Amino acid sequence: MVDALDESGNRRRALGLIGLGAAGIATAPAWAQALVNLGLPGGNDARPVAGGFPGKGSMILQRSRAPLLETPMDALDGNVFTPNDRFFVRWHYSDIPTAVDVRSFRLNVGGAVRKRLSVSLADLLAMPRVEIAAINQCSGNSRGQFFPRVPGGQWGNGAIGNAKWVGVSLRHLLDLAGVAPGAMAVRVGGLDKPPPGAAPFEKSLLLDHARDGEVMVAFQMNTAQLPMLNGFPLRLIVPGWYSTYWVKALDRIEVLDAPDTGYWMDKAYKIPDTPGANVPPGAKDFPTVPINRMIPRSFFTNMADGAKVVAHSPFYLRGLAMGGTSPVTRVELSMGQGRSWHATPLGPDHGRYSFRLWEATVPAQSPGDYTLAVRCTNAAGQTQVLQPSWNPGGFMRNAIERITVTAA
Ligand SMILES: Nc1nc2c(c(=O)[nH]1)N[C@H]1C(S)=C(S)[C@@H](COP(=O)(O)O)O[C@H]1N2
Numbered sequence: 001m002v003d004a005l006d007e008s009g010n011r012r013r014a015l016g017l018i019g020l021g022a023a024g025i026a027t028a029p030a031w032a033q034a035l036v037n038l039g040l041p042g043g044n045d046a047r048p049v050a051g052g053f054p055g056k057g058s059m060i061l062q063r064s065r066a067p068l069l070e071t072p073m074d075a076l077d078g079n080v081f082t083p084n085d086r087f088f089v090r091w092h093y094s095d096i097p098t099a100v101d102v103r104s105f106r107l108n109v110g111g112a113v114r115k116r117l118s119v120s121l122a123d124l125l126a127m128p129r130v131e132i133a134a135i136n137q138c139s140g141n142s143r144g145q146f147f148p149r150v151p152g153g154q155w156g157n158g159a160i161g162n163a164k165w166v167g168v169s170l171r172h173l174l175d176l177a178g179v180a181p182g183a184m185a186v187r188v189g190g191l192d193k194p195p196p197g198a199a200p201f202e203k204s205l206l207l208d209h210a211r212d213g214e215v216m217v218a219f220q221m222n223t224a225q226l227p228m229l230n231g232f233p234l235r236l237i238v239p240g241w242y243s244t245y246w247v248k249a250l251d252r253i254e255v256l257d258a259p260d261t262g263y264w265m266d267k268a269y270k271i272p273d274t275p276g277a278n279v280p281p282g283a284k285d286f287p288t289v290p291i292n293r294m295i296p297r298s299f300f301t302n303m304a305d306g307a308k309v310v311a312h313s314p315f316y317l318r319g320l321a322m323g324g325t326s327p328v329t330r331v332e333l334s335m336g337q338g339r340s341w342h343a344t345p346l347g348p349d350h351g352r353y354s355f356r357l358w359e360a361t362v363p364a365q366s367p368g369d370y371t372l373a374v375r376c377t378n379a380a381g382q383t384q385v386l387q388p389s390w391n392p393g394g395f396m397r398n399a400i401e402r403i404t405v406t407a408a
């Protein structure tokens with residue numbers, strides 16, 4: 001349990017990050033260990049696997065400034081909770097915090113409130129705590145799989161992670177400040193700085209959502225303080241919602257009495273207002289809404305497309321599933337191009353917002369190629385689609401994952 005926060009270790013390692021300068025991905029940096037192939041349609045899918053980022057082990061390097069680091073499948077395999085040092089990283093702006101003075105740091109609460117607050121980390125650590133297991137998934141996770149391809153970070157499936165978060169509920173902080181009558185929304189921002197002329201990365205939630213008791217200001221991630229690159233010392237946790245709302249290095253909370261018209265709510269992260277955020281490829285003029293709740297997904301983690309298995313011998317498959325905002329009710333495996341599905345046993349339930357492990361032993365097969373598919377369904381009846389959805393932002397992919405394995 002975190003009882004004090006200390007940035008000194010992070011500070012030393014963070015300096016190494018500044019030293020990276022403008023190293024790009026055009027040439028693999030010297031510290032890259034190997035290339036990984038993300039299997040994206042249409043190519044351009046080899047990425048270096050790199051270590052050397054503060055608080056991080058080996059990660060798939062999508063971009064070094066601002067850092068976009070993807071979690072390799074091996075770090076998700078068998079881990080319902082993603083290790084902090086393998087948890088993916090995404091920042092929009094390159095001017096990110098590399099050290100935080102934990103004594104002078106303040107979280108400010110203002111706007112339409114009766115009493116402004118300036119909360120120190122010591123104050124926050126003394127407040128009542130809440131804990132929740134929740135998946136942090138980038139809105140554009142798996143964007144690289146979109147076809148036709150779309151611009152943006154060309155993620156494979158690893159812009160996702162699950163952690164046990166501990167912190168103080170946003171409701172508690174709002175109650176301390178006293179929300180003024182007529183308030184509508186709560187906007188949050190962090191220590192990263194936009195370039196001149198650009199809007200600060202700020203996101204907002206409607207007031208009732210912000211006060212639901214689950215949305216929290218977290219200072220602990222899987223029993224440790226947050227890694228600097230995942231938002232040390234504080235970040236917002238919005239269980240069930242895409243991580244664009246999970247503002248990192250959170251230093252301000254502002255209660256709004258009018259809708260948020262800032263760039264990052266009004267223009268960016270908008271999805272088609274259609275089921276599954278699906279529009280025909282190339283579509284441009286359609287009504288949009290801000291991206292919001294996640295939907296079910298499931299992944300193979302111990303085998304990838306092209307894996308070899310021994311013929312005439314059963315083989316073991318496992319992976320992770322998520323329900324979005326409702327609990328996982330079933331995960332099913334198909335070997336017949338989706339004609340028949342078989343429910344798989346599930347691992348322990350850590351709550352509706354967490355990953356859930358699934359596993360299966362596939363009976364012995366004669367030599368040949370076999371295509372396997374995995375599908376998750378949640379308690380609200382939402383499931384995954386066979387035919388991938390498309391939208392120009394590359395958001396909300398939840399197509400059924402398939403791998404082909406060869407028995408020989
Ligand atoms: N302050 C700040 N918070 C942020 C962002 C950002 O650019 N700045 N990016 C958001 C997006 S789009 C994602 S996907 C998640 C990534 O969280 P992680 O880096 O901890 O995995 O952070 C979110 N919070």
Ligand SMILES: [Mo]
Binds near residue numbers: 139140
């Ligand atoms: Mo994201």
